[in-house]
Amino acid sequence: MSRLLKYFSARPIANTGSVARDHLANERTFLSWTRTGLGFVALGVALAKLSALEALSPVLQNGHGDLKLPSAALVGSGAGCLSYGTVRYFNSMRLLQKGLFKPNIAGIALVAATSGAVAGGAIVYRLPLINTGSSTNKEPIPRILAEPPAYRTMTGKPTIKLNNGNIMPALGFGTFAEPLLPGTTRVAVKAALQAGWRHLDCAWIYENEDEVGAGLKEFLEENPEIKRSDIFVTTKVWPHLFEPADVEWSLNDSLNKLGISEADLLLLHWPFAAQRTADYQIKRGPDEKYIIKQDLTENLEPTWRAMEKLFKAGKAKSIGVSNWTIPGLEALLKYAEIKPAVNQVEIHPFFPNTELVEYLFAHDITPVAYSPLGSQEGTGDRLLADQALQTLAEKKGCSLAQLLIAWGLKRGYAVLPKSQKAARIQSNFELVELTREEFAEINRAESRRGYRFVSCKELAEFNYDVWPEEER
Numbered sequence: 001m002s003r004l005l006k007y008f009s010a011r012p013i014a015n016t017g018s019v020a021r022d023h024l025a026n027e028r029t030f031l032s033w034t035r036t037g038l039g040f041v042a043l044g045v046a047l048a049k050l051s052a053l054e055a056l057s058p059v060l061q062n063g064h065g066d067l068k069l070p071s072a073a074l075v076g077s078g079a080g081c082l083s084y085g086t087v088r089y090f091n092s093m094r095l096l097q098k099g100l101f102k103p104n105i106a107g108i109a110l111v112a113a114t115s116g117a118v119a120g121g122a123i124v125y126r127l128p129l130i131n132t133g134s135s136t137n138k139e140p141i142p143r144i145l146a147e148p149p150a151y152r153t154m155t156g157k158p159t160i161k162l163n164n165g166n167i168m169p170a171l172g173f174g175t176f177a178e179p180l181l182p183g184t185t186r187v188a189v190k191a192a193l194q195a196g197w198r199h200l201d202c203a204w205i206y207e208n209e210d211e212v213g214a215g216l217k218e219f220l221e222e223n224p225e226i227k228r229s230d231i232f233v234t235t236k237v238w239p240h241l242f243e244p245a246d247v248e249w250s251l252n253d254s255l256n257k258l259g260i261s262e263a264d265l266l267l268l269h270w271p272f273a274a275q276r277t278a279d280y281q282i283k284r285g286p287d288e289k290y291i292i293k294q295d296l297t298e299n300l301e302p303t304w305r306a307m308e309k310l311f312k313a314g315k316a317k318s319i320g321v322s323n324w325t326i327p328g329l330e331a332l333l334k335y336a337e338i339k340p341a342v343n344q345v346e347i348h349p350f351f352p353n354t355e356l357v358e359y360l361f362a363h364d365i366t367p368v369a370y371s372p373l374g375s376q377e378g379t380g381d382r383l384l385a386d387q388a389l390q391t392l393a394e395k396k397g398c399s400l401a402q403l404l405i406a407w408g409l410k411r412g413y414a415v416l417p418k419s420q421k422a423a424r425i426q427s428n429f430e431l432v433e434l435t436r437e438e439f440a441e442i443n444r445a446e447s448r449r450g451y452r453f454v455s456c457k458e459l460a461e462f463n464y465d466v467w468p469e470e471e472r
Contacts, residue, residue: 041079157196157431160414162341163364166318168265169232170409171429172199174370174418176206184420189215191422193231195429201344201370201416203236203269204254213259233258234265236322239462240282242273242296244306249280251310266307266316267344271328272297272464289463297464301335308338318342322370323466326359333363344368344416349407349445350383351452357413367413371453373404386448392441398432406434407442 158170173192177185185208189200193216200216202209220228235258241250251266273296275283285291296303310316320342321332332340343360347353347369360367374383383389384400393400401417405428408415417428434442451470459466 157198157429158409160366162318162366163339164318164341166264166341167232168318168342168366168414169197169199170414171197171405171431172201172232172234172368172414172416173197173425174201174416175208175212176201176203176370176418177208177420183211185211186215186218188420188422188425190219192425192429193219195426197425197429198230199232199234199414201234201368202254202258203238204241204250205236205238205269209235209254209257213257217259228260232264233260234267235263236267236269238282239270239272240274240276240290241280242268242293242300242303244302244309246276246280247303247306248310251315253280255315262314263316265318265320265342266310267320267322267342268300268303268307268324269322270462270464270466271300271321271324272462272466273300273303274462274464285463287463289461292464300332304332304336308336311338320344320365325467325469326356329359329363329365339363340365342366342368344370346371346452346454347408347413347415348372348374348383348404348453349389349442350374350386350449352411352443352446353452357411361412369408369413369415372408372415373401373417374453383445383453386445388448389442389445392438396432396438399427401428402430402432403434403438403442406432407439410434410439 159167160170162168173189175185175189177188189212192200200212202212216231216233220226220231235251235254237247237250241247251263255261255263273293274290275293277283283291307316307319311319318341319338320340321329322342322344324332324343324345329340329343343356343365345353345356345367347357347367348371353367357367383404386400389400389403393403396403401424405415405417409431419425419428452467
């Protein structure tokens with residue numbers, strides 16, 4: 001250390017007594033604080049990158065929680081140490097003005113390196129970890145999939161921390177189903193919960209929330225070690241119930257059918273409002289299409305205020321939207337007192353919806369993917385019938401559904417696969433890890449379709465163009 005100190009110290013011209021000792025003390029202090037500061041910065045950056053790496057591989061997760069705060073504290077502390085040491089060095093450099101010391105180029109270079117370390121550490125700390133699959137595919141920034149102890153010990157599956165601090169399982173069970181025999185949804189929900197699913201995605205319009213509630217009730221009664229709070233339940237408000245008073249009615253009706261006292265997540269199902277009948281059903285015109293409420297559709301602030309009221313009352317632990325576009329979200333964010341926690345939209349390899357996904361990440365809104373397995377209809381270009389993806393799944397030794405679920409989770413958002421068959425429900429819950437090459441191969445599926453699967457017949461019934469900017 002003495003040799004290093006001598007190397008970085010300015011050399012005295014003559015014996016200057018106390019002045020020389022002051023200079024030497026300042027330089028010793030500079031070196032000591034610089035060494036400590038660089039250590040703090042390096043450790044802080046290392047923690048930040050470790051936290052980011054865990055987003056790519058749940059295997060790396062150790063249940064230590066979010067590392068952003070400790071890593072930021074270390075980087076900040078290191079910058080403080082470096083700053084103090086640098087100030088002390090420049091104090092000693094003032095003696096140069098008196099001609100008592102010759103300037104030392106090595107010492108000045110070390111001061112410059114110190115400043116560069118602070119700036120470099122800040123830049124590295126802020127660098128997002130980006131999935132780099134195909135060089136022609138622009139991928140969204142992965143979110144950190146935190147894994148609280150309750151879910152780690154119960155299911156070992158990833159969860160997402162919403163912007164209000166609430167925890168949502170990243171793997172959700174979709175309950176939408178075509179009209180089936182009575183009891184089918186109840187059996188499917190119970191099978192999903194028994195397989196380990198802890199996120200149920202429901203909606204008022206699905207007309208099966210009573211069966212979801214029955215399956216949930218049976219499961220909890222048979223498994224007393226699992227509490228209602230361990231199950232994340234989402235429900236949604238249909239557009240004909242967007243008047244403020246009707247929003248509360250919709251939630252209460254859903255809660256009564258589900259047999260629960262509050263929803264973990266409440267969403268506005270679509271970005272438009274329609275008329276209702278006296279008995280809270282959809283009012284249709286002579287053409288059997290929805291009758292749009294133009295004024296409310298153009299300004300949904302009263303509807304969102306009703307959502308915020310339910311959040312503040314504790315009846316909805318989180319609130320959000322579904323099927324909203326970037327322009328609609330821009331308008332919402334201007335008047336929202338409480339930012340939406342979620343935007344549930346169609347996302348799958350045939351339609352990765354990348355621009356919207358990136359926008360949501362940038363605004364701290366969690367994307368949730370419905371139809372992550374693509375169309376369930378008998379279209380000629382079904383995602384599950386894609387030959388290249390089938391070959392990839394066979395090579396990996398997993399189902400194509402597992403491959404598609406892994407792709408969505410690797411991109412950093414929640415996915416909502418659905419099935420009525422017990423074997424598939426169990427299989428879909430068994431996660432696989434994708435390599436960088438496999439991820440890139442799945443990304444290339446977009447070139448084979450590139451547009452959404454949502455039924456045009458259903459949208460025509462709405463009498464409202466949700467995506468006017470898209471060619472139909």
